[in-house]
Amino acid sequence: NAGVTQTPKFQVLKTGQSMTLQCAQDMNHNSMYWYRQDPGMGLRLIYYSASEGTTDKGEVPNGYNVSRLNKREFSLRLESAAPSQTSVYFCASSEAHGTDTQYFGPGTRLTVL
Amino acid sequence: AQSVTQLGSHVSVSEGALVLLRCNYSSSVPPYLFWYVQYPNQGLQLLLKYTTGATLVKGINGFEAEFKKSETSFHLTKPSAHMSDAAEYFCAVSPRSGGYNKLIFGAGTRLAVHP
Numbered sequence: 734n735a736g737v738t739q740t741p742k743f744q745v746l747k748t749g750q751s752m753t754l755q756c757a758q759d760m761n762h763n764s765m766y767w768y769r770q771d772p773g774m775g776l777r778l779i780y781y782s783a784s785e786g787t788t789d790k791g792e793v794p795n796g797y798n799v800s801r802l803n804k805r806e807f808s809l810r811l812e813s814a815a816p817s818q819t820s821v822y823f824c825a826s827s828e829a830h831g832t833d834t835q836y837f838g839p840g841t842r843l844t845v846l
Numbered sequence: 847a848q849s850v851t852q853l854g855s856h857v858s859v860s861e862g863a864l865v866l867l868r869c870n871y872s873s874s875v876p877p878y879l880f881w882y883v884q885y886p887n888q889g890l891q892l893l894l895k896y897t898t899g900a901t902l903v904k905g906i907n908g909f910e911a912e913f914k915k916s917e918t919s920f921h922l923t924k925p926s927a928h929m930s931d932a933a934e935y936f937c938a939v940s941p942r943s944g945g946y947n948k949l950i951f952g953a954g955t956r957l958a959v960h961p
Contacts, residue, residue: 737889764947766949774953775850775936775951775952775954776936776949778948778949781948823889825889825890827947828947829947830947832878832895832940833947834880834895835949837882837889837890837891838889839887839888839889840887840888
């Protein structure tokens with residue numbers, strides 16, 4: 734099993750450009766998440782999908798959109814990138830209950846110039 | 847709102863010394879509690895978690911943590927540090943209510959281990 738995979742690993746954008754970060758999991762998990770990690774701030778939830786067909790905002794959703802394409806895939810889109818979106822982005826998946834472990838992908842390092 | 851505080855953004859220990867990483871949460875109802883580790887240029891992986899039952903929880907790589915309700919704490923310890931323990935450690939909580947798995951992370955503690 735590959736677990737949680739993310740593409741691309743690295744990306745450099747200019748301000749105003751758009752891009753989509755891809756995430757897929759092969760663990761048959763119901764829930765998927767997008768986080769951003771910034772120095773000194775831990776991980777902050779951008780959006781999550783509790784189950785296939787649903788998406789909800791997390792703590793920092795502004796400037797992002799998501800699509801739960803199917804049970805396996807959950808994408809994050811930046812429509813008009815800004816320097817404040819320079820960060821490391823992690824996708825995660827889990828079963829739905831609060832006791833369940835979240836499994837993380839390797840991350841995408843995004844720089845917006 | 848729930849929050850997680852990790853005391854000390856950087857901790858440095860000698861190889862073989864005790865590792866103690868501190869975590870306190872703020873919530874009237876004790877949440878589910880997690881410790882995750884992040885090695886350089888990798889994603890996070892679970893070290894251990896407390897959901898119910900025994901308050902001393904053992905995890906991978908010799909780490910353990912104790913839930914203390916009276917102190918709203920879930921500190922992570924390891925009796926003897928190895929060089930391979932150098933990483934960033936995150937404490938996280940998940941509310942017992944709400945019906946889904948939502949994690950709130952602390953800011954992280956970077957552990958350095960020196961010879």
